[in-house]
Amino acid sequence: MSDFPQASSSGWPIPAAESNSGLLSWLTTIDHKRIGILYLLTSLFFFIVGGLEAMAMRTQLALPNLKFLSPETYDQIFTMHGTTMIFLVVMPVLIGFGIYLVPLMIGARDMAFPRLNAFGFWLLICGGFLLYFSFVAGGAPDAGWFSYAPLSEKAYSPHAGLDYWALGLLLLGIGTIAAAINFIVTIATLRAPGMTLRRVPLFVWTTFVNSILVLFALPALNAALIMLLMDRLLGASFFTAAGSPLLWQHYFWIFGHPEVYIMILPAFGMISEIIPVFSRKPIFGYSFVASSTVAIAFLSYGVWVHHMFAVALGRIFISIFAASSMLIAVPTGVKIFSWSATMVGGSIRFTTPMLFAIAFLLEFTVGGLSGVAFATVPIDWQLTDTYFVVAHFHYVLFGGTAFALFAGVYYWFPKITGRLLDETLGRWNFWLVVVGFNLTFFVQHILGLLGMPRRVYTYPNLPWWGALNMISSFGAVILVFGILVFCVNVVISLAFGTRAGNDPWDAWTLEWLTESPPPSDNFERVPLVRSRRPLWDQKHPETPDWRHDPSEARER
Amino acid sequence: MAMFLLSEGVFFFMLLVAFVYFHPAPLPELAFGAGAAFTACLTASCFTMWRAAVSSTRDNANAVRGWLAATILLGAAFLVAQGDEYLRLFSYGTSEATLFILAACHEVHVAAGILLLGSVFLFQAGEFRSIAVQTVALYWYFVTAVWIAIFSIVYLWAFL
Numbered sequence: 001m002s003d004f005p006q007a008s009s010s011g012w013p014i015p016a017a018e019s020n021s022g023l024l025s026w027l028t029t030i031d032h033k034r035i036g037i038l039y040l041l042t043s044l045f046f047f048i049v050g051g052l053e054a055m056a057m058r059t060q061l062a063l064p065n066l067k068f069l070s071p072e073t074y075d076q077i078f079t080m081h082g083t084t085m086i087f088l089v090v091m092p093v094l095i096g097f098g099i100y101l102v103p104l105m106i107g108a109r110d111m112a113f114p115r116l117n118a119f120g121f122w123l124l125i126c127g128g129f130l131l132y133f134s135f136v137a138g139g140a141p142d143a144g145w146f147s148y149a150p151l152s153e154k155a156y157s158p159h160a161g162l163d164y165w166a167l168g169l170l171l172l173g174i175g176t177i178a179a180a181i182n183f184i185v186t187i188a189t190l191r192a193p194g195m196t197l198r199r200v201p202l203f204v205w206t207t208f209v210n211s212i213l214v215l216f217a218l219p220a221l222n223a224a225l226i227m228l229l230m231d232r233l234l235g236a237s238f239f240t241a242a243g244s245p246l247l248w249q250h251y252f253w254i255f256g257h258p259e260v261y262i263m264i265l266p267a268f269g270m271i272s273e274i275i276p277v278f279s280r281k282p283i284f285g286y287s288f289v290a291s292s293t294v295a296i297a298f299l300s301y302g303v304w305v306h307h308m309f310a311v312a313l314g315r316i317f318i319s320i321f322a323a324s325s326m327l328i329a330v331p332t333g334v335k336i337f338s339w340s341a342t343m344v345g346g347s348i349r350f351t352t353p354m355l356f357a358i359a360f361l362l363e364f365t366v367g368g369l370s371g372v373a374f375a376t377v378p379i380d381w382q383l384t385d386t387y388f389v390v391a392h393f394h395y396v397l398f399g400g401t402a403f404a405l406f407a408g409v410y411y412w413f414p415k416i417t418g419r420l421l422d423e424t425l426g427r428w429n430f431w432l433v434v435v436g437f438n439l440t441f442f443v444q445h446i447l448g449l450l451g452m453p454r455r456v457y458t459y460p461n462l463p464w465w466g467a468l469n470m471i472s473s474f475g476a477v478i479l480v481f482g483i484l485v486f487c488v489n490v491v492i493s494l495a496f497g498t499r500a501g502n503d504p505w506d507a508w509t510l511e512w513l514t515e516s517p518p519p520s521d522n523f524e525r526v527p528l529v530r531s532r533r534p535l536w537d538q539k540h541p542e543t544p545d546w547r548h549d550p551s552e553a554r555e556r
Numbered sequence: 557m558a559m560f561l562l563s564e565g566v567f568f569f570m571l572l573v574a575f576v577y578f579h580p581a582p583l584p585e586l587a588f589g590a591g592a593a594f595t596a597c598l599t600a601s602c603f604t605m606w607r608a609a610v611s612s613t614r615d616n617a618n619a620v621r622g623w624l625a626a627t628i629l630l631g632a633a634f635l636v637a638q639g640d641e642y643l644r645l646f647s648y649g650t651s652e653a654t655l656f657i658l659a660a661c662h663e664v665h666v667a668a669g670i671l672l673l674g675s676v677f678l679f680q681a682g683e684f685r686s687i688a689v690q691t692v693a694l695y696w697y698f699v700t701a702v703w704i705a706i707f708s709i710v711y712l713w714a715f716l
Contacts, residue, residue: 181559215559219567227574227657236653238574247577251570 030114031520032099035121037416039096042124046088049132051483053081055476058440062473064461074457075142076161080131082145083165086263087172088128090401094266095120095179097408098207100416102183104511104518105201107192107526112185116178123175131168134161141165144455146256147228149239149248154232163232166225173218173225180211180218187211192510194529201509201532202289206269209293210262213300217258224251246311253304261300263397265293267404268335271357274407275339277507278354279346282545285338286532292331299328309380318377325375332368336361351505352426356407359434363399367392370445385455388448394441406433406486413490414504418516419497425489432482439475443468508533557691561698564665568702571661572709575654591711594637595703598666601630602700605693612689620689624677627696631670639663658706662699669699 026034056077060069069077099117103110111117134140141161143152152162187208191200200208228248230236237243268289276283283289305313305321339361348354370392374380383389406429414420447468452459459465503512512535514523531537531545608623642659672692680688 177560177563181563184559215563216566219563219565220570223567223570223574226661227571230653230657234653236657238578238653243578247574251574254570 028118030110030118032103032111032114032117033416033518033520033522035117036096036098036100038121039092039099039124042121042128043089043093043096046084046092046128050081050084050089051480053077053084055480057081058473058476060457061459061469063470064459064466066458069457071457072139072142075455076135076140078455079141079144079147079165080135083131083141083169085397086145086259087169088124088131090263090397091172091176092124093405094210094263094401095176097270097405097412098183098203098210098266099179101412101511102186102204102207103190104415104514104522105204105509106187106190106195107510107523107529108186108190109522111182112190113182116182120175120178120182123171123178127168127170127172127175130164130171134164134168137161137164146252147248148252149228149231149245150241152228152232152248153240155240163229166229166232170222170225173222176214177218180214183207183211184215192526192529192534195534198287198290199529199532201269202272202283202286203266203269205290206265206272206293209297210265213258213262213265213297216301217255217262220251221255221259224248224255227251249308249311250304253307254301256307257304258297258300260393260396261296264401265296267360267401267408268293270404270408270411271339271360272335273507273509274353274357274411275342276346277411277505278349278351278357279343280349281342281346282508282533283338284341285334288334289338292334295331296328299324299331303328306375306380309374309377310384322375322377326372329368329372329375336365336368351410352421352423352430353407353411355427355430356403356410359430360400360403360407363395363403363437367395367397367399370395383448385453386448387444387452387454390454391441391444391448394444398437398441403433406430409490411505412511413493414500415511415516415518417494417497418500419493420500420504421489421493421497425485425492429482429485429489432478432485434482436475436477436479436482440472440479441475443471443475447472503535508536510534513538557694561694564698565702568658568661568705571654571658572705575658575709578654588711590637590641591707594634594641595707597630597637598634598700598703601627601634602697604630605696609690609693612686620686621677624673624689628670628673628677631666631673631696635663635666635670655710658710662702662706665699665702669696 026038029035029038056069057074060066060074099111102108132140138159139161141147141157141164143157143162147162147165150156187200187204191197197205227236227238231238231240231243239245239248272283272289302324303321305318306325309318309322343358370388374383374389374392410421410426447465450462450464450468452465459469500516502515504516505512510523510526510529511518513527527534527538533545537544537546604623604626608620608627611619611623638659642656642663646656669692672695676686676688676692680686
């Protein structure tokens with residue numbers, strides 16, 4: 001087994017900061033590990049802000065006819081909660097994990113464009129700042145996170161909040177596209193010797209496909225935002241009554257549907273890394289997981305109208321999209337089967353990351369089922385804009401992405417910081433979050449079926465509405481405690497956690513080869529990669545993957 | 557650069573779709589002759605850019621600088637002339653927002669391209685087989701292609 005010295009990632013020498021510690025070195029860093037950590041810390045900060053917004057909402061909704069928040073304030077809070085969680089939490093945290101892990105997983109020294117990397121991060125900060133500045137500049141945006149026209153037009157929303165929303169999102173969108181370009185070029189060109197695209201870790205695969213999704217979806221949002229700004233600031237009429245408010249919906253959802261896949265694919269990748277390691281079995285059906293990811297990417301551009309079934313668009317037109325929306329459930333189902341099949345016959349280790357990963361399988365399946373229910377048009381007509389939708393997307397985004405992220409944090413924290421997170425606190429974290437999350441959101445399915453609309457600041461005292469909302473708010477309190485335990489765990493473990501070695505989980509991908517935390521150049525030497533589990537091959541030279549797997553042996 | 561251009565391509569495509577969707581009535585003030593002349597300008601700059609890229613692969617630094625300068629001049633001519641044309645249209649009271657958004661976004665991209673060309677001219681033209689020249693060339697071809705698409709859909713459609 002031959003080793004190679006680390007190749008430099010570009011023809012030009014990478015400039016480095018003069019000192020390695022101190023605030024200035026962090027502010028001027030172009031090291032992917034530091035930028036990744038900056039992304040993760042920023043998204044944690046905004047997660048807490050968004051969570052406080054959610055708690056404000058749940059407090060207001062705990063009892064019927066409550067007046068804790070005025071309707072105007074409530075509108076701003078739910079708009080900012082959605083916008084924050086999507087654009088300032090989920091997307092940055094997934095990008096941040098990718099920026100940290102992808103070069104390590106492919107055996108590279110850094111991303112292909114380190115300065116573009118930093119640029120993307122600072123755009124995140126600027127965009128987030130601009131968005132939140134609106135609170136002190138005449139009011140936050142209050143037209144919902146998707147700001148439908150004509151409500152978002154000057155005639156109905158004269159204050160500047162929506163201008164801040166559009167500008168903030170433009171900046172964030174440019175940063176995301178920059179990160180996507182960086183990922184594509186890095187994964188295409190900087191892989192270790194022998195690491196073909198069919199041997200990269202699945203997290204790298206999903207990040208790669210995700211970046212292509214970003215490349216084609218975000219520009220649609222940018223175009224729509226510029227047109228909205230022209231409407232609001234320059235008196236154009238793209239989306240006013242004189243123009244076409246419906247066009248906003250089309251443009252937004254052409255972005256919006258791929259966006260939700262952008263928010264879940266890297267989480268799928270994380271789960272694909274974690275479940276095999278803690279089942280002590282390689283992933284079942286690697287090719288199926290990879291190709292179903294590509295299928296999801298293609299299909300995601302053909303389903304956007306399912307967000308608009310309640311607009312009178314014509315039977316045949318919406319039937320096509322109903323069919324495509326049912327079809328897109330299939331590749332995700334393939335993945336659920338692959339993960340489950342990986343666990344069957346394996347020797348499961350119930351560590352905290354594995355607990356979150358197993359919970360992910362169950363919660364995401366529930367969310368996926370409620371989603372595919374919406375593909376049936378009459379069901380959608382009844383349930384659109386009710387709490388059933390709210391329940392659905394929280395199951396896929398929190399029960400799905402957030403649970404996968406918890407699993408990922410527990411799994412990769414030792415690599416990033418050199419210390420393990422505490423298992424006892426981890427279990428408390430896990431159970432509080434699971435109980436709290438399900439209490440909060442499961443009852444919202446029922447509320448939606450009972451007819452409670454979303455985005456209302458209060459509701460009348462109809463049978464069961466008060467009780468179910470109270471249960472939901474109570475669940476939210478438990479969820480908050482779970483997240484508090486998580487934060488405490490992070491802080492305590494950073495100071496006093498057990499030191500982790502290079503490879504505390506006995507895992508198989510290249511990031512576990514190097515030290516924890518990795519040195520600035522990542523790897524001393526990179527092994528020749530001959531299979532999908534290069535570390536397994538190194539640790540078990542008598543039974544390497546490439547000798548036993550016939551598909552591996554063919555791929556030299 | 558190719559990846560970036562893919563995403564910018566989607567962006568301009570969405571704006572063009574909006575233009576086609578709103579299908580504004582043909583503007584009588586649109587001067588086809590002037591538009592065609594400036595299009596020739598930009599296409600010529602595309603040719604000079606190509607020559608600059610080829611000279612760069614042959615390490616002919618002086619030729620690179622020469623062709624780059626020509627590209628910058630032709631691009632600037634297009635920018636100024638087309639901008640003047642839009643101001644004229646605007647003063648007529650043409651408020652066709654879909655046209656102006658296409659025009660404004662394209663001009664911004666041309667202007668950014670000229671800045672890029674300028675910086676490559678100053679710092680990279682002498683480099684051995686400079687990849688910067690090839691990369692900027694890609695960008696400039698894209699800008700020209702987008703203009704040809706805009707010109708065809710806006711000007712030619714109005715007159716056919």
